[in-house]
Structure formats: C-alpha cells, structure tokens
Amino acid sequence: MDTILRLKHITKSFPGVKALQDIHIQIARGEIHALLGENGAGKSTLMKILCGIYQPDSGEIEIDGQTRQFDNYHDAVAAGVGIVFQEFSLIPYLNAVDNIFLGRERRTVWRTRDRAAMRREAADIFARLGVGIDLDVPIRALSVAQQQFVEIGKALSLNARILILDEPTATLTPAEADHLFAIMRQLKQQGVAMIFISHHLEEIFDVCDRITVLRDGQYVGMTDVAKTDVERLVEMMVGRRIESSFPPKPALRDDAKTVLDVSSLQITKDGPVNAFTLREGEILGFAGLVGSGRTETALAVIGAEPVHAKEIRVHGAMAKLSDPADALRSGIGILPESRKTEGLVTSFSIRDNISLNNLGKYRSLRWFLNHRIEARTTAEIMKRVGVKAPSMNTEVATLSGGNQQKVVIARWLNHHTRILVFDEPTRGIDVGAKAEIYGLMRELTARGYSIIMISSELPEIVGMCDRVCVFRQGRIEAILSGDEIDSNTVMTYATAGARGATHEHA
Template identity: 80%
Template structure:
C-alpha cells in the first residue's frame, strides 16, 4: 500500500437475507484527497459507508487505516480510528447548543467531576475558526440555519480528530451560496491533510471539488477514475451500465387524439420555487424521474392536496378542480398509491376485504344505512380477481401477504373507489422480480381500459421500460420532458444530475 494511502477497503462483501448488498468492493483514498463515491439509489453506497463507520460488520474483506488492519465492533471503534461521518439526516440534539452537541457523551471534567464548560467552548470556537464559520455557541441548534447545523456536524466530526471524513449528500439542503462555502471548507480541510469521501447525486459538484471518483452499481465495484480523465457522459454510463430488463410489457401506440385528463397549468410549491407545468393523457403512463429530493413526490402530493402549494392551477378533463385535500382528489377520480404501502397505504392488521372497502363503504349501504355484506363481498371478490390478488380468502389478514400482493390490494382499493387517474409512488419497491412483472402488466391493463397513470420511480429500468413520457425532475424543477426514443437511461440520468438546460418547461 502506498505510504500516502490513508484508507484501503479491499474485497468488502455484505449480504442481508435474500439480497447481496455488496460484492467484492474496493476503495482507496489518499491523505488530503476528496474522493467521490457515486452510484444510483440502491447501488450500495450507504451500506459501504456503514461498514466503514462500524454500524455494519462486513461478511468478507478488510479495512486498513494508515497501514493498520482494523475491525470495528461498533461506531465508537470507527471514531477512535479517525473516521467521522456527516449524515444526510443530522444527528444533532435540537435543544442543545453547538458546544453541548460536539462534546455530548465525552464532556470534559475537572478532578472534582465538574464540567469544564469554558474549555469546551474554547475548543469549539477554535474548530469553527479553523472552518471559517461563525456559529453562535450560546443558542440551541434549532435556532441555527440548516447550513450552520451542517457546519456544526462537520465541526463535531473534526473535534473527534477525524482524519477520514464522510460527507453524505451534504449539499442536499443548502443554497448554492452555502454549498460554495462548504466546498471552500472542504478545500481547506484537504490542505490540512483530511481525507474526504463525498457522496452526491449532483455531478457538477463532483467536478468542482473532487480529485477521484469510485462508482458502484448494483452492489458491485465498477471502477475508479480521476476527475480530470472523465466527463458526465462517461460517469452516467458507469452508473447506469445495464440492459433494461425484459419483464416489461410492450408499450402501446397511444391515440393521437387521446384527451387530456389531468392538466397542471401551474404548480409552484414555494414562493421562490420553480413553476412546473405538465399534462396527463388518457391511457398513458407519465413517469416522474429524478433523484431522491428532486421534488417528484412533493409535486404529486401538492397536486392531490396532501401538501400545500404556493400556486396551483389544476384542471381535470378541462374543468378547473379545487383539490384542497386528498378527499377532494378522490371525489375527482384521482388516487395516490404511497411509497410506503405498509404505513400509509394499508392497515396491515385488517383483512383484504376491509382494506379494499374502507374508503368506499357508502356504495354498500342499504336504505336503512346498514352495510350490505353480500354486495360488499361480491364486489371485493370481483376486484381481487381483476387485479390478481393471490390469497386464501378475502378475509386473509393483509400482513400475511407478500409485498406484491399487498401492492395489488392498494391498487384494488382505489379501483373500488372509481378513480381513473392513479399516481403510483415507487410501485415496485420491496417486491420480487416476478411480482414486479405482474404489477407492470396490471398497470398496462389499466391504461388499456382507459385509466391514466403517473408513475414516480427511482429505478431507471422501470422508468424506461414502462413510461410513454417522462418528466425528469432536478431540484424541484422539471428539467426535461422525454418521449418515445428519447427515453433512455443516459438521458434521464444526465438531466437528473447534470441539469442540462434547454428543454422546455411548458410541458403538455
């Protein structure tokens, strides 16, 4: 190993029940290097970093720091070895101030056991001076800006004498000016010999601040390259680099005169945010693609009234629609299948019949306001057959079903409510390949019967294989609307990460 190498991960392998998360991963980082770790969602980046931080133990492989092989039993072992991490989700205690957060669990005390508050304050002030940031050490964390909280996280890691600093999506909540300040701090830390692993979905940031790049794909090592020797197109190819699965049903030829069923003439989530426009046609699947935090789900939630919007102009089949909440949307024929089906889409302790009927008991009421049980059971059996729910009976508890059948129950609920516009948020997350193919086929069968679907997905093959058109989101804005042969993995990833401009935002 080169004497300048501060970290070496070799042959790292990690599996969980039913899945191989990492397979033979390699990563080398030099002292004072900013090293980017790239890959699609689910590529294995987080798992690898959790192994480096002692949160997970590798099944195979070695961790070498400054020439010494290490094996971490927990996070504290990794910290003691000089590894610090700034998580994407802050780990700060909001009611404590910056000093208290930095020294939490390792407070300095004198011989009498009393806290040395002044000494800890001086140490914190020295670290923030080193970072070149001004932090009020007397106020609680919740009173600081998001950027200041980010710098406190970095200061906390440096107070632990971190020589290897992991920055997981550190710019996700920062303004461009705040991100530039962070990059300046990273360059200063680089000069001081701190090695950094930088995880970001924004490729322009990689080229601005990093020295080398390692790419993971599907839990496997793809390669390492110098920033100077690559470009956006090459990185996208390394990240995507896979053939589209053949489990997708063929795309139909859409009618040229297909009517517009949902027209969003203006949608602005926040006062100073971008204004997006898009439309959904009868019988089509419109994809919402983009990275985590790009605004895909937020846009859909605003459309159905689950989230507030600063500006919203929505028409359904040409008629202005006031969708103030999801109940309004349901009455207008719009239903949303949430990403987390177990916590938001289903009551898992209820039966299949109860879950399917729960939104629409009114259709089974008799003149005396009793529930017509036979009518409910006939309707439930019919809709279970239509969507292909596999279960012993309609009285089977939903918790006992497979992920694919649970998703079909969610779909059945909305079809039972006579919706004709469906929003699928990550429709195949957590279900196996065979069940995915069934969900894809069901979605195409629905559009053939006149339903219209918006599909939000983080899986590029799914977006490419299923969608008739694709709206690519980046930082809350629809960067491009792709259609036909223009829908491919490279184009989607390029717009989602590099923000290539020039595509119209007047999308119909």
C-alpha cells in the first residue's frame, strides 16, 4: 500500500476532558477513508490536529514517510493538507475567484494583482471538477452545492494531496451529493487522498474504501467497506447494538383534538392555496424535495415569512400570527434548520439559552432575576430532555450537535409551548444522538405536545410521522397516513405529483 499519511499515537486533552487517547490512522494515496464516530467522539479534534489548528499532547504526523510538525494551519497547507469545513469559510460578498485566492493573490511583474491569471486558474480548477461556476457573481448568489464546490476548488488550488471533507453533503440534495461523489472519485483517480466525515452511513458504502471508527476519544477499529455493514458500524460507534432508531408509533386517538387548523394559506398572490391540520399528540411530517416549499410554509404559518393570505386557528381560536412573537404567545415554538445561527447564542451558557425567551418568569423585583429559581428550573429541564454537559454554565458552543438540539428543545419546554416545529431536527447529528432525539419527540407527543417535523431524510419521515404532508412546487400534493406512508409513495408525490388519487388532500 502506497501510504501517504500516518497519524501515530495521537493524544490530546483539554481542561477536564481527554479528547483523544492514542489514536492511529493510516491512509493510502488515492484512498477515500471514512472517519466515523458519534458527536464528541474526537473526529473534529483529530482533524484540527492534522490541520495545525490544535497541537497534540503527544504523537506524530507522518506524510510520505517524513515526520511533520504543524504549528499552524499554514504549515499544514504547505504540506499538502486541505480541509473543506462543514460550515463554509467563504466571504459571501466576494466572487469565487477572490475567495479562492484571498490572501495569496497572483501578482504581475509590477506586483499588481494579476486578475486574468487568477481567473484562468479558477476556471481550470472548476473545469477539472466538471462544475459550472459563474466567476463574476458574489458567493451569496450561488447555490449551496456551488458554494461547496468553491470550497473544494479553494483546497485544490492549494495543491492539496490530502483533502478532509467534513459533512460535505449535509446541505446538498441527493443529485448534488451524487455529483460531489463523482468529483471525489475523479480526485481519487488523480491520487488525492480524502478523509470523509459523514453521519449518513449509506454514503460511506457508496464512495469510501476503508473506515476508521472513534468512540469517546479512543480508536475502536478500522475495516474495509466491503467487509462490514451498517449494523456493525453503528455498534462500533455507539458501543451497543441499536435495534431500531425509531420508537414505535402509538395509535392516534380518533378523538384527538385539532390544535392547529391552517384552513387557508397562500404565500404569494399567484401561488397555491394550502391547508392542513395538526392534532394533539401527533407528529405531522412535511416532506418533499429541497425547495418544494416545506420550510417556507412552516415559517409563513408562524409569521416569520410574509404571506398573501392566511386563516389559522390555534386550539380552536382564530390567531393572527403576524410574527414569531405572536406564535410564541400562542404556544408555538420552532427548532430552526440552522441551530447555530438561528436557534442558539453559542457564546452563551446552557442556562442563558434555555432562559432566553422567558426571563420574566424569574423576575423577583422589577429589574432583578431570581437566579436560584432559574438554576433549579434549568437543571430540571436539562434532566428532562437529557442534555449531557459538565454543568448548566457550560458554553453551548462546546456541546455536540445532539446536545445543542436538546438545548433548543429545552428552551421551548421552559416557555410552555405545546406546538413545536422541528426543521431538519437531526441534521449533522450522529446515529446515537438521532435515536435520543426521536425518543424525546415521542415522549413529548405522549405528554400531549404536537410536532410538525420538516425533514429531507425519507427514513426519518417514514419512521417517525403519524401523517405526512408531501410538498411539490409549493403545493401540498397529498396528506398521507398509516400504511400510505412509505418511501415510494412519498417520492411519487414529491417528484411527479399524483392528483386524483384517493389520498387525503388539503
């Protein structure tokens, strides 16, 4: 095996936490190597060590047989290591060319910026990747997939021989992900070694050669993709066998009350008119392709997006819901798609995030908070939703994705909301944490909460939802229930529509 990278006996500790203990990985030139583990397993810490962002307490990095020490990210780049972060590091107001060459602009003999040379080089990179990128528009005008390809192009422009891809498909459609995999296979043929991090295990079998699994900062094992299966990988990741990620669906009561009645919702003047209901103790799925109108509809309901017309009843009473504050007063909370930018203040503590929307609850005098009551309530809610952290004063930014989601849920439970909108609730969350979130959702519905769940993952829609609204081009094509909820039926309505069938329509 033509080995390009060895990580040997890597150990790293932070105050009070042993992040990595004696980790070793060996990767061949032109290999796509999966790095798996639950959130908090040590994957990101290990990659930051490889990129020179963190320094190991002990251990060695060996590239092409030579021991290397990276004091910073620039040292790693110079050695041929590139990383495409899960959250883009692009500047939205600059175009692709300026982003790729930011801080290392090509210069003419007169030391002025050689824009023509940079443009040619960028065009060559994207031609190599087989993607069409408009080099003149700002990054913010590109699709998420195109921004992803710009990130990859930026890494390749640095002559990366070892490319780290951290959750690269998290925000891509299936077709866009397939295109990315085609590019990865092309880079593989060119001898680029890749470390691929993903929580979508089916992707591992589609594109990877070998897999290394970490758990709780320790090396669990390495295996060839052809010699394992999903069940075995899950067991390696979580240390136990998960028989089913999805809790059993309870039978919905015929007399379940309607808690949300959207009798008419028209987002634009010429757009479709949609209608649906949400019952007490129900998980109602919003399914459909990216851009089908799922999230837009949910945001329009709670007043976060403008609408042409809508008529909504909450618990039987007409509700205006002109903005999210109205929705909150009506007992509706939302767990947004982007928890870090829209759902949390990551520099705040767990306690501050949970209390954020309901500080008046702890006011003892006009301008003062009763911190003793706040702390007691926070501890109770953290235990109720299963937040795992050293203390309630832990900064949210240091938590795993699953625990961050639980903090958002805890905030709404602290506000006594009874209707919850979960937008992509398990995006970027490992398989063990997913099972915990699913169990928590079912526990909430058993207590009488009602949930709208927007998800791009069909297994999640099928496994969790009691009824499903299938969207296509802004319209609810069908509302499925019971045995109608299967992947084929959902995709049929989502991709081609099937009006005139016997399914419930809104």
